Amino acid sequence: MTSLTAVPLSWYLTLSVILFVLGVTGFVIRRNLITAFMCIELMLNGVNLSFVAFSYELKQVDGHIYSFFVMVVAAAEAAVGLAIILAVFRSRQTLLSDEVNSMKL
Amino acid sequence: MHHFWLIPALPLAGFLINGIAGRRFSKTAVNVVAIGSVLLSFLWTVKTILGLLPLESAHVEQYFTWFESDTMFGHGLRIGFDLAVDRLTAVMLMVVTGIGLLIHIYAIGYMWHEGGYYRFFAYMNLFMFFMLILVLGANFLVLFVGWEGVGLCSYLLIGFYFLKKSASDAGKKAFIVNRIGDFGFSLGMFLIVVNFGSLDFAKVFPTVAQLPAEQGFGALTLIGLLLLVGACGKSAQIPLYVWLPDAMEGPTPVSALIHAATMVTAGVYMTARASVIYLHAPIAMEAVAWVGLATAIFSASIGLVQNDIKRVFAYSTVSQLGYMFLGVGVGAFSAGIFHLVTHAFFKALLFLGAGSVIHALGGEQDLRHMGGLRKSAPVTFLTLLAAALAISGFPFTSGFFSKDEILVAAYHHSPALFWVGVITAGMTAFYVFRAIFLTFFGAYRGHHHPHESPPVILLPLVALGVLSLAGGFLNVPGFLEPVFGRQEGGHDPSLVFIATASGLAGIAIAWLFYVARPGLPDALARQFGRAYRLLYDKYRIDEVYDALIVKPVVNGSRDLLWRGADVGLIDGTANGIGSVSRSVGGVLRYLQSGSITSYAAWVLFGSILAILAITVLGGAR
Numbered sequence: 001m002t003s004l005t006a007v008p009l010s011w012y013l014t015l016s017v018i019l020f021v022l023g024v025t026g027f028v029i030r031r032n033l034i035t036a037f038m039c040i041e042l043m044l045n046g047v048n049l050s051f052v053a054f055s056y057e058l059k060q061v062d063g064h065i066y067s068f069f070v071m072v073v074a075a076a077e078a079a080v081g082l083a084i085i086l087a088v089f090r091s092r093q094t095l096l097s098d099e100v101n102s103m104k105l
Numbered sequence: 106m107h108h109f110w111l112i113p114a115l116p117l118a119g120f121l122i123n124g125i126a127g128r129r130f131s132k133t134a135v136n137v138v139a140i141g142s143v144l145l146s147f148l149w150t151v152k153t154i155l156g157l158l159p160l161e162s163a164h165v166e167q168y169f170t171w172f173e174s175d176t177m178f179g180h181g182l183r184i185g186f187d188l189a190v191d192r193l194t195a196v197m198l199m200v201v202t203g204i205g206l207l208i209h210i211y212a213i214g215y216m217w218h219e220g221g222y223y224r225f226f227a228y229m230n231l232f233m234f235f236m237l238i239l240v241l242g243a244n245f246l247v248l249f250v251g252w253e254g255v256g257l258c259s260y261l262l263i264g265f266y267f268l269k270k271s272a273s274d275a276g277k278k279a280f281i282v283n284r285i286g287d288f289g290f291s292l293g294m295f296l297i298v299v300n301f302g303s304l305d306f307a308k309v310f311p312t313v314a315q316l317p318a319e320q321g322f323g324a325l326t327l328i329g330l331l332l333l334v335g336a337c338g339k340s341a342q343i344p345l346y347v348w349l350p351d352a353m354e355g356p357t358p359v360s361a362l363i364h365a366a367t368m369v370t371a372g373v374y375m376t377a378r379a380s381v382i383y384l385h386a387p388i389a390m391e392a393v394a395w396v397g398l399a400t401a402i403f404s405a406s407i408g409l410v411q412n413d414i415k416r417v418f419a420y421s422t423v424s425q426l427g428y429m430f431l432g433v434g435v436g437a438f439s440a441g442i443f444h445l446v447t448h449a450f451f452k453a454l455l456f457l458g459a460g461s462v463i464h465a466l467g468g469e470q471d472l473r474h475m476g477g478l479r480k481s482a483p484v485t486f487l488t489l490l491a492a493a494l495a496i497s498g499f500p501f502t503s504g505f506f507s508k509d510e511i512l513v514a515a516y517h518h519s520p521a522l523f524w525v526g527v528i529t530a531g532m533t534a535f536y537v538f539r540a541i542f543l544t545f546f547g548a549y550r551g552h553h554h555p556h557e558s559p560p561v562i563l564l565p566l567v568a569l570g571v572l573s574l575a576g577g578f579l580n581v582p583g584f585l586e587p588v589f590g591r592q593e594g595g596h597d598p599s600l601v602f603i604a605t606a607s608g609l610a611g612i613a614i615a616w617l618f619y620v621a622r623p624g625l626p627d628a629l630a631r632q633f634g635r636a637y638r639l640l641y642d643k644y645r646i647d648e649v650y651d652a653l654i655v656k657p658v659v660n661g662s663r664d665l666l667w668r669g670a671d672v673g674l675i676d677g678t679a680n681g682i683g684s685v686s687r688s689v690g691g692v693l694r695y696l697q698s699g700s701i702t703s704y705a706a707w708v709l710f711g712s713i714l715a716i717l718a719i720t721v722l723g724g725a726r
Contacts, residue, residue: 028705098700
């Protein structure tokens with residue numbers, strides 16, 4: 001137990017920010033839809049990490065519950081999102097987001 | 106019940122039948138409907154009046170309540186669709202239906218070759234309907250319905266030849282000038298409601314009769330003056346007379362029926378109907394007399410030099426209406442109505458005769474292109490001569506009696522009124538006989554081959570000729586005694602002699618100018634060139650009105666209301682909102698690029714802004 005407590009909260013939060021910023025940056029600069037999708041997962045997990053860290057620090061269970069919800073949403077999103085990406089690829093034969101820039105099919 | 110409503114309803118039915126289906130009728134069928142409805146209306150009038158005699162007081166028939174209110178200026182107000190017949194109405198009914206019938210018959214011959222035959226008769230019947238509503242109304246509002254309705258028909262019939270610009274302009278002029286008068290009339294009615302809580306003649310007049318005569322300028326005076334404004338519009342008195350001469354653009358039967366015999370006398374009728382109000386408002390009464398006198402001599406002087414035969418008679422009508430107002434204004438109400446009746450005879454005849462002449466000459470209206478028609482159109486000549494003698498006050502013709510009654514009453518009021526009236530009588534005789542001499546004497550100066558009119562035109566002329574000569578023996582003032590009371594002032598032979606002499610002098614001068622010494626008028630016109638031009642240009646009143654009223658209204662409407670308020674303010678606001686939205690949208694549409702990365706960048710940017718704002722403003726606490 002003591003070994004865990006030796007890691008201060010700020011480290012977890014710093015890691016969480018790094019994960020989140022990596023996700024954001026990747027989402028903005030990468031054009032491949034699957035990469036963008038993985039960046040979203042990265043952002044969500046960065047946030048999850050901060051939830052769990054706070055929950056542990058404050059000895060409250062709310063953060064854990066939130067992170068489970070986020071995971072459920074992320075799983076659902078993965079299912080729907082991958083289906084959309086497949087559909088886009090089938091109709092356009094590309095996964096580059098700036099070539100998928102018109103609202104019509 | 107005597108079913109007064111049938112009298113106006115019959116012409117209304119004629120209007121509806123001819124107006125809806127007349128296009129498919131033959132001309133004979135149109136005639137049967139139009140003349141038949143007026144004939145039945147005339148017969149029903151006669152039957153009604155005979156059934157009501159001795160008719161000492163008004164008979165009112167109430168049909169339905171038009172509207173009512175419990176809390177109007179402290180009184181309950183009920184206005185019903187009520188018709189009433191008293192002796193004044195009886196006289197008017199006989200004039201309107203009787204002369205209306207003759208003119209309808211005349212119009213068969215006159216309009217036979219014109220387009221829109223059924224339309225003409227439909228309008229004429231509609232006019233009869235409204236005119237009968239006007240004289241039958243038992244309160245001011247029903248009277249006003251007829252009043253507005255005849256104005257509408259006047260507009261429709263003046264502009265009957267609507268393809269002609271001058272005719273449609275004249276129609277609009279008549280309508281708009283009448284609006285000014287009607288505005289005054291409406292205000293007068295409002296004041297009556299405010300002061301007396303009713304518009305019924307049977308309630309307002311007895312109430313007024315119990316009030317003392319106003320010494321200064323009070324409510325009754327104001328009501329009287331406002332009603333006078335209305336009467337000035339409808340009866341073409343100064344300053345609103347300008348529409349009537351232009352109204353001669355309409356077909357001649359219209360000029361005879363509407364603009365000589367009936368509609369234009371509505372103002373006189375209304376003033377006489379409101380006699381109680383005027384008797385209790387001496388200032389308003391004096392105004393009526395002076396307006397009438399000024400109009401009489403003013404328009405008579407214009408009539409002296411006009412060359413269009415119908416315009417001469419139009420100014421004559423304005424002048425004779427002024428006479429009626431003079432009579433009413435000096436308290437001789439029955440004399441005013443008497444002159445209304447005789448004037449309806451001889452002025453209708455003058456117009457119908459003029460129409461017969463115009464018809465005979467194939468549309469020529471200029472006196473300078475007529476002449477010598479007495480042999481080719483003898484019946485027209487004799488009947489027109491009868492009318493001219495009557496209007497000149499030739500002894501024992503109809504005009505002699507009625508005009509003298511007015512002049513004698515005017516003398517008892519103020520000798521100045523009498524003398525101006527006498528001069529006007531001389532001028533009247535002069536210009537009417539000028540027209541007669543130029544038309545029927547001398548050599549023929551036109552080109553069209555003249556021919557006498559058909560019997561359907563001549564029959565009404567003869568009937569009206571007899572009435573013009575003998576109509577003075579109808580004792581209209583005696584008949585009207587129950588309405589207006591006995592009028593004081595016996596016949597003064599010397600005054601009658603002066604007035605008659607003035608008329609005869611006018612005839613003699615016209616004879617001298619246009620038969621004996623035909624060069625004289627031109628010499629005089631050259632001698633007094635400036636005065637002649639002024640009269641010939643009708644004192645340039647139309648131009649003055651144009652500069653003072655029409656131009657400012659038109660310019661103000663165009664520059665301020667149209668270009669300023671409408672285009673600038675209203676359109677500007679609407680268009681401005683539109684163009685601001687367009688330009689803002691034009692910038693914002695670059696956000697909608699369709700590129701997911703740029704959306705993500707915007708979301709990021711927005712989140713950073715939100716976090717900064719919360720941090721700086723201290724929202725997260």
